[in-house]
Structures are given as C-alpha cells and as structure tokens.
Amino acid sequence: MIDLPPTVTLFTTPGGVEVAGFPAAGDEALRWWERLRAAYPASGRWPLLIEDDTPEYLEDSFTYASVAESLEQARTLDGAALLAADGERELAGLPADLAVAVRRELAGEGTWPAEPERPGFGLPFFRSGQPAQVTVALVPVAEPWLIPVTLHYGGWNKYPAPGEHAAIMRYWQQRYGAEPVVLTGTTVEYAVARPPLTRPDALALAWEYRLYNDGEYDLYRAETLTDLAGGLLGNPVWRMWWD
Template identity: 30%
Template sequence: MGIERSGLSRRAMIAQGAALLALLPACTRAAEPAPAPRWQPEEAKAIEAIPYERIEVPGAQAMARWDALRTARPDVWPVIVGGDEDLARIADQMAMTDLPPAATTLAAAAKLAHPKSLWDLRDKEKADWHGYLKAHPELGPEDEDYVADLGDWPAVPPQETGLTVAEDILTRRPYPHAHILLLPTVQSFEVPAYLKWGGWNACPPPEIHVAAMRRWGEDYGAEIVGITGDVINMRVKRRPATREEAISLAREQYAYCADIVDQGVEDIATLAAGLMASDWWYFWWD
C-alpha cells in the first residue's frame, strides 16, 4: 500500500502544532523561570520610602541624563546614586532614625567654617584615640601620628576618574540600571544633608561634608554629580591655578578623605597634580 501524504507542508504542520500546544493548560507546559527580584523585600520597602523623585536610566546614559536634568529641572538637584545595590544602601541609610533631618544638619553646617571645622574634627579624633590608648595600655604603645608623604611631582598626572558611580568598579561596565534622585534643593553642597550621608568610620558627619562642599563650590565651582554608599563624584568648573594652591588643596582633601591617598595615589603631590589636570574629584571611604 502506498503512504497517504497530507496536504499540509512541513511549515504549516509546525505552525499547527505550536497553536495546539498553546491551547494546553498552563500546568501541562514547562513554566518559564520568573526573573529574580532586584531587591530583597526589606530593601524594596526602604527604597519605596525614599521621599524624593527617582529616575531610572541605563548606566551608560546617566551622565547625559544628569546634564539634561540640570537644565530642565532648575528647581531640584539631581544626584546619581549608582546601581540597584547602591540605591538600596542609600535607602537603608536614609531610614536610620538616629540621624538628624536635613534642616538640622544644614543649621549645624551654617555655623561651621571650612577648613577649620575639618581640622578641628581630625584633632579631636586624634586626641580621643590617644586618650583611649592611654586608658588601655594592653593595646601597646601609641603609634606616631601618620602624615602623608608630599612625594615628587609626577611627570604624568594620574588618570582622570570621571563619573564612576554608574558603573561596576571592577569591570568598568555601566550598570544596566542607574538611579538618579531629585533632591528638593538648588544647592549641590546640601546633598549630604538630604541623604543623611556620612558619620561612619573615618567619613566625616553630614554637616562637615556640607561645610566643605559649600567652600569648594565657592572656590572651584565644585558640584556633586554622583554619590553612593561610600563614594562621591564631584565636577569642578575651575582647577587650582598653581602647584602651591593644588598642594594646599590636596592636603585639605587628604584630611577630608585619607583613603584617596593612603589606598590610592600614595602621596600628596600626585593628588595635587591630578587636581590641576582634571575637572573631576573622587572621594572614597573604606
């Protein structure tokens, strides 16, 4: 007997089979895996509680969007707060009830004169540490106070950091999701107050950040562009004009954030050279 052939082509048969499969109950078909949640429930709750407008963009577009927002939204200050994990960390910090509200921090900062307030803070920390060691001789003798080396002026300044908060620090690949918060202020230096930012390890408390950034804004047109849980990216409109000025500023920034030297460029002269060669300032606290 001959084989009876269907009038359907192979393509038509495949299409018909796919249509029949689609009619099967969902329980008889393999379910597609659900995408992993971007945040844990408690993180998502804290993020939802952030009282500021938030915009999400691909990391590669974060800088362009920030520039556009500075023009389109003169009533707020945009700040790039990093990727998903960074946003969760910012949200967690803002949720801490023992940190003062922005108005309290701004009032405290208004009474401070930078850099004197920064030097006073570091002197107090040093005195407190020496007092602690004296009270606990079992910890051993006191170490000599560490002072960063001036170093030699480099033939080539360090590479410009640019915006770092919208990319992975290890791969330098932009985050798939970067977040921009729109803060209810027109002053860049007030950002740490609104984010309740600082006051851990060697990172100064929020009012010290505000006072420092207010002065740097006056002297160099420095503006906060990005901030994560431990990094600040600032962009300046004016660079130090001389080596002497750059070295003085570098010493000031070392007192503000020692890790950029101790775990970064290694000496004051190299940091100063970078300040003269770049419009970007980078701060990181371990």
C-alpha cells in the first residue's frame, strides 16, 4: 500500500464512480504517477495528471453515445483499422500533389531534421519550465485504455469519440506500450515503453499522430511529416493537442 496525501473527491463519472485526487507539482507529480502506476495492478486506480478545469469538460461532454455504447465500441473496434481508414479518407480529400507528397514522405523520401523537437511532459510545468501545481486523479478503471469511456471523454475539439479513442489507446498500448499520463480538455500525454526505433516505424507513427490530433506544429515545431517522425523516433513521451 502507498501512503497518499489527503485526497478529496474530484468528480463522479457518468457511470457513477467517484474519482478522488490530490495536488502535486512538477517532477513530484510525475513521481507520484510512476508510484501509482506501479501500484495499479493491485489498486485498480489509474493515475492521471489533470488540470483544475478538466472535470468541467467531463461534465459537458459532446459525445452522444451512452457509456454502455462507448464501452461496446471500445471492446469491438480496431484502433489500427480506424486510423488506417481515416488515413485513406485524408489522402482522398487532399489535392493530388499534396497526396503524392505525403506518400513520398511515408516512403522515406523526406529530409530528416538534424535537431528535431523532442518535448517531454508538459502539464506539470509552466512554459518557463517551472513546476506547476496539478491534480493527481485516481480513476477506477479495468484497463488504462478504457479511460476515455470511463470518463465519457471526447467529442470536442476534434477529439475522437470515447469508444474510438479507447480503441486507439488500446492499439497504441499493445504496439508501443503507450499509457496515458496527462489528460486535459485539450491534451493527452503518454508515457511510451516501446517507442519506434527505426525511421520507417517513426514515419508510420507520425502519420497516425496527424490523423489522431493536430498538435505537431505547436508541440513538435514540425512542418513536414518527416520533421514529426524525427521528434517521435525513440521518444518515450508523446504529447497530443487538439485545436
């Protein structure tokens, strides 16, 4: 058992489960995440770093599926197939020259950045790098990839709907060991045990990243798919942002 700081009830999930938490800042918040992640198999409570206004987004979800419907989607949908289908639709909607350019980059014909942007975790810090106080939330959940369903999270800012979001999280967890650490109304940040280590794999992930969210320009300063792949290559932290 872990001795926790005093906790308070933060909110109640749409399924009626209370989520408790406590404040922490900067590296201390990340250390708490690591300790609580290690204890998750016994506790059944997944740690998430959230902002004060995150519960407001959860109370005002824009998804119209019920929790039960989202859970069924999460368990039956294939996250890889969802992203692949999104990719085909994206390419079909691009002007021919842009579609050709994307396919050439995916084939490895782009110019790799000499010094790619490789951001670490963002939420427990201010932009200056100073520690910022956040909340360590303890979410009762059967699997970490079910977080979007448990919290009924998604459907705004081009976020995937909860069931689809969970299916994508499951796919990335199985393939890369990606686990959610940070969740706000505009961001998700992952700790990644097995990030891509080859350029082809990093390019494939970069394309999925673009289909999942649109944060590469702000978080990775990437102007091309290959720029983004350079930032994701071997990086144990992924930061996602929705405009």
